[in-house]
Amino acid sequence: MKILVTGGAGFIGSHLCRHLLGRGHEILCVDNFFTGNKENIFDLMDDKRFELMRHDINFPLYVEVDRIYNLACPASPIHYQWDPVQTTKTSVHGSINMLGLAKRVKARILQASTSEVYGDPEVHPQPETYWGNTNTLGPRACYDEGKRCAETLFMDYYRQHNLDIKIVRIFNTYGPNMYVNDGRVVSNFIVQALRGEDLTVYGDGSQTRSFQYVDDLINGMTKMMDAKDFTGPVNLGNPDEFTIKELAEKVLELTGSKSKIVYKDLPRDDPKRRKPDISLAKEKLDWEPKVPLREGLLKTIDYFKSKDLS
Ligand code: NAD
Ligand code: UDP
Numbered sequence: 001m002k003i004l005v006t007g008g009a010g011f012i013g014s015h016l017c018r019h020l021l022g023r024g025h026e027i028l029c030v031d032n033f034f035t036g037n038k039e040n041i042f043d044l045m046d047d048k049r050f051e052l053m054r055h056d057i058n059f060p061l062y063v064e065v066d067r068i069y070n071l072a073c074p075a076s077p078i079h080y081q082w083d084p085v086q087t088t089k090t091s092v093h094g095s096i097n098m099l100g101l102a103k104r105v106k107a108r109i110l111q112a113s114t115s116e117v118y119g120d121p122e123v124h125p126q127p128e129t130y131w132g133n134t135n136t137l138g139p140r141a142c143y144d145e146g147k148r149c150a151e152t153l154f155m156d157y158y159r160q161h162n163l164d165i166k167i168v169r170i171f172n173t174y175g176p177n178m179y180v181n182d183g184r185v186v187s188n189f190i191v192q193a194l195r196g197e198d199l200t201v202y203g204d205g206s207q208t209r210s211f212q213y214v215d216d217l218i219n220g221m222t223k224m225m226d227a228k229d230f231t232g233p234v235n236l237g238n239p240d241e242f243t244i245k246e247l248a249e250k251v252l253e254l255t256g257s258k259s260k261i262v263y264k265d266l267p268r269d270d271p272k273r274r275k276p277d278i279s280l281a282k283e284k285l286d287w288e289p290k291v292p293l294r295e296g297l298l299k300t301i302d303y304f305k306s307k308d309l310s
Contacts, residue, residue, distance in 0.1 A: 002026045002064070004107075006057050006098060007071035009036030011178045012112070012170075012214060016069060019218050021047055028063060032056040034086075035074045040177045057094035058086075061101055067225065068109040070098045073147075075114075077140065077267065078183035084142035091146030092153070099157045102164075110166040110225050111154050113233060115274055116144045117169060125241075125275040128169070128233050138269040151233065158231060168224050171237025171276045175214030175296065176303035186211060186297070189248055190304050193257035203266030205245030208273040212238040213296030216289035223285045230284050237276035238289040254297050 003020055007013040008029030013036070017027050026049040029041060033054065044050045055061060057072045073090050074080040080087040095111065102109040118126045119134030134144045157163040174186035182188070192199045220236040242250075248261050281287045 001066045004028045004065040004068045006030045009041050013071045014040035014177050015214050015218050017041060017044060021050055028065060030055045035079050037179060057097055058089050060097050064105055065107050068098055068102055068107050070109060071112040076183040080143040081139050087142040088146040091150045095150040095153050099153060103161055108164040111150055113151055113167050113169045114147050115169055115171040117148050119144060120271040124273055125277040127277040128235055128280055135269050140269045165231055166224050167233040168221055169233050169235050170217060171212055172209045173212045173214055173217045175300055180307060185244060189251040190301055191309060193251050193255040193259050194304055195309055196259055198260050198262040199248045200264050201244055201248050201261055202264050206243050207270060208241045208243050210238050210241045210275045211293055212289055213291035216291050220281060220287045223287050227285060234281050235276040235278055236281060239275055239278055240293060241275040255301055
């Protein structure tokens with residue numbers, strides 16, 4: 001099968017390309033390198049079944065493929081807020097282009113949506129039936145509302161054009177191939193600990209997140225792509241919930257770092273808690289995450305140790 005992965009040079013996209021190649025597929029990796037990195041896919045370049053195309057999905061793309069994973073979109077708050085108009089365009093205009101492509105070539109298309117569609121949730125843990133609590137006017141809106149609108153577009157192409165669509169809502173995911181300057185909490189803390197710098201906890205560190213190792217996500221995403229008669233949306237995340245302060249302490253313990261924890265201002269609209277209800281994924285996909293935080297952190301720490309952090 002020929003599979004298009006948009007955002008394929010990014011953190012999750014690079015793991016997905018590698019996994020799908022390993023399953024014998026032909027991969028077209030499309031990326032504009034806004035946050036993606038050629039280093040992530042360097043080892044795939046010699047494979048005859050792997051093709052890399054520099055392209056911004058805000059422009060139409062004319063290719064022939066059987067399946068599309070639409071991952072293109074910056075995911076770290078510092079990156080998606082750097083050019084918020086481009087972020088919304090990528091989710092909305094980019095999705096329209098990819099849906100148009102899927103319609104023309106009759107490809108199945110999967111959207112990488114996010115737990116951010118639940119905003120700062122008033123329901124805990126979050127099931128797919130919860131409609132969310134987002135702020136249309138705040139600094140996170142370019143990402144949250146862009147992703148919400150993308151879900152709407154996917155559902156309308158499904159109802160109006162009978163398109164074969166899938167929506168996965170991804171919760172905080174971490175692992176090797178995160179950019180050193182990614183800005184998200186797991187990579188920030190590990191890089192800070194390894195450099196001997198202070199770990200920057202925003203707010204008092206009592207806000208929670210549930211961290212999923214990337215291999216578990218790839219397993220869930222590909223199961224969803226292969227599933228019959230199920231469009232989603234479906235949550236993919238690890239329900240083990242930790243405060244950000246607990247995460248900082250764990251990173252210090254596992255790296256053996258002498259760094260200190262310092263407290264910085266909490267960014268506006270930072271969700272107070274987040275934890276997926278994964279009953280639907282268990283029922284429909286027979287999926288649940290397998291990698292505990294400690295094991296995943298150790299693998300990610302090893303990855304960052306192999307990088308030049310100077
Ligand atoms: P990432 O920033 O590492 O990867 C995004 C990739 O998309 C990058 O390679 C970037 O260059 C590319 N890109 C951005 N805009 C583009 C455009 N207009 N055209 C072509 N390529 C473009 O982020 P990630 O963590 O790998 O996230 C991948 C996807 O998963 C994103 O859609 C993100 O919203 C979603 N997601 C990730 C998480 C997470 O915790 N990692 C959580 C929820 C959702
Ligand atoms: N965070 C932090 N220190 C950092 C980076 C992030 O305390 O150096 C906090 C952030 O305020 C949020 C949580 O960690 O409460 C997760 O942030 P991240 O950017 O990884 O993802 P989010 O889930 O907010 O999109």
